[in-house]
Amino acid sequence: MTLLKQRVVIIFWLMSMAGLLPLIYVLDPPRNITLSSLFTVSIVFILTAIFSFKVKGTDIIVIQGIGLAAFLIFGLFIEALLTQLCIITYLLFQRVGKSDSYRIPVNLTMFLLVSISSGCAYYALGGQAVTGTRNVLALHLLPILAFYIAAYLTNSLLLTVIRRWLLNQQVVLKLFDRDSAWELVITALMLPLGIAFYFMYTTRGWEGMMMIAIPMVTLSVIMRQINNSQELVYFLQNVNHLGQQLTEELSVNRVFDHLFAQMPAMMTTADYLYVVLYTEPEHPKLVRLYRKNQESDFVPFQQEADISLSVYREAKTVTESGEVCARYPFLDAVSKGQVRSYLSVPMMHRGQVIGVLTIASHINRAFTKANKIGIEIVADFLAIGLENAKNYEIRKKESEHCPLTDLYNYRYMMKMIHQMDLDPSLAVFSIIMIDIDNFKRINDRFGHQNGNAILIGVANRLRKTIGERGIAARYGGEEFTVLLPEIDSGQCFSIAEAIRRTVATEPFMIFNEEDKRYDQIHVTISLGTATAPVDGTDPSELIYNADHAMYKGAKQQGKNRVARYL
Structure with a gap:
């Protein structure tokens, strides 16, 4: 939400409280007020907020049930104040950041x-302020039903407005859809609960209300524990599924892709x-x-600045909340000072x-013990x-690369040339066979280490010259191969020709062990080329023809040249 909208929301809330609460007090003043009764009902509201629970992802607060009882007993003004108390308590226990x-x-x-809206609907349909009755029919059930329907419709409408205007979500107003099913069920269940609260209060006073409140809160606690257990099982199932994916990947980047x-x-x-x-x-x-906010500000990492x-x-998990998070400049800078809790594993x-x-x-206090256990498992996975x-990538690189030159090896080169040959989308590709001239003489004169x-x-010069246009490989000994798709x-x-010039024009450095110094020598190469499909329809034939061109057309014609297969 933008800062402007947040300010508008706060101003509208203050104006609503300042303007509507006094008006409600005048139109429907409090009644039946005693300190013990008001205190008892307030405790019930608070316990209801504290011990809310979830069903199918929907937060269940039996506020409408006790709200009706408070409305019938004390009037709309007290019901509104107690509802505000309940919502504040609920949000505080939800750890709103x-x-x-x-x-x-x-x-x-x-x-x-x-x-x-609920109170207006009640009075609009003939409901009256009651001072206490044991007769169900005297409660005007139609206005009570209107009380609940108005609450449901107003809640649905306001949620749609909030999501559209405040949160910029694309939502369509639907009074009866899958998401509202539980709301309807809860609303239906609140009607007898609200009446029961009222009658227990009128017949037995605050003790009677507690006779319903205590088992209701107990049931809420049980449902909350069941819900927490289900959430833990679901969370650990996700942890296990993610762990399996992390351990099955054979690429470091893919491991991180799955995690993030x-x-x-x-x-x-x-x-x-x-x-x-x-x-x-x-x-x-x-x-x-x-x-989460997709900010792109770069914050350089320094280990001394991070948890x-x-x-x-210490090799131990650390989790903290509150202002202590500001002790770590990196986390503070990344979040622009907004972090209130962290879990580091x-x-x-x-x-x-x-x-x-x-x-x-x-x-604040965003991470539970279950989160800590689950994230520790994820970290180990x-x-x-x-x-x-990493080990797979190392083994793969070792199996596909020459350990001396770090070019691809013969095995990988043969695999790629067969793939190119079988690729129907590849109309043409070429191969270059390369041999270092007089390499045996270099070894004999300067030693194998210099060789x-x-x-x-x-x-290195071969890799630099080709770039992304092809694949360079060491064929064996002093021979190299270049594959050029398309x-x-x-x-x-x-x-x-560009490869030949790059090698021939710049001298190479070798170490002269006798004189303990570096010397420069010039090296040349001979090259033969062949192109599929005109110079060969089979990979082996293509390699043979390029090799033949190198020896017959380049080596035997004076070396340091390029020959094309004819």
Whole structure:
């Protein structure tokens, strides 16, 4: 919500309280007021707010039931005040954070209007102020029914207005849809409850009301515990599902993609999520940062400014709330001072901390013990997943790359040339075979270590010259191969010539062990090219033809040249 809308909401709430409450007092003044009765009903309202529970994701507060009783006993003014007390208590126990503080005036205003509409509907249909009766028929059931219907309709209408105007959500006003089903059920159940509250009060006083309030609150507590257990089971199921996905991925980036895609949905109170890796303890690295508000301000990471350093050193989970969060400048800067609670968990692998997972929220005390247990499990899964993916990537790289030059190896080159040959969308591709001239003489004269340096130097220039246009591989020994998808014969010859010039024009550095100094030598290469499908329809044939062009057309013709297969 924008700052302007928040200010409008607060002003409207203050004006509503200042203008409507005195008017209600005049039109329907309090009645039947005694200190004990008012205190008893207030306690019931507070307990109702504290022990709310959820059903199918809907918050259940039996406020309408006791609201009717308060309305019939004390009048609309007291009912409105007690409803305000109930809503304030409920929101405080929901741990509304600074970023959601607008919910307090919004809900107070909404329920004030609900109280007014309900009372007006009651009186409009002939309802009268009662001073106490034991006759059900004397209560005017039709006005009581109107009391509940007006409350439901007003609540639905105001929620739609709030979502559209304040929260900019695309919603359509529907009085009867799946989301409103539970509201209707609750409204229907509140009618007999409200009447029962009233009659117990009129027959037995505040003790009679407590005879209903105590079992009602007890039932609310039981339902709350059942709901909490269900939420914990559901949360741990999501944790287990996420953990399986993290450990099954074979790419480090994909591991983080899964984590940052699913964790915010699992932890709806999370406004920030980030991971710091300590694979190099002296140089920890912030690898990914999530911010719910999608801000892009860059905040450079410093380990001394973040809680993760303490978590890494002590290998223990840390969770804190309140102003203490401002002790950590990184978290404070990322959130612009809005963080009110955080949960920072070590990522353990084989008894070692390899990283720290931190979740932060604008809400005070946002993370429960269940959250702590679940996120610790996620952090361990994350550590295992990262290690598995890293080891797989290392093994994959080792199996596909030449350990000396870091170019692709023969196996990978053959796999790619077969894929190109079978790709129907690839109309043409070319291959370049390369051999270092007089390489045996270089080895014999300068030693194999310098020979390896020459191989590395040629590979670096080959990689730099080709760029993203093709795939460079070490074919074996002093031979290299370049695959060029969507490159025809003429383009291939030009690229090969550019490679030849790059190698030939700049000298290579070698170390002269006898004189203990670096010397420069010039190295040349011979190249042969072939293009599919004109120069070969089979990968083996294409390689043979390019190799043949290199030896017959380049090596035997003086070396340091490019030859095309004819």
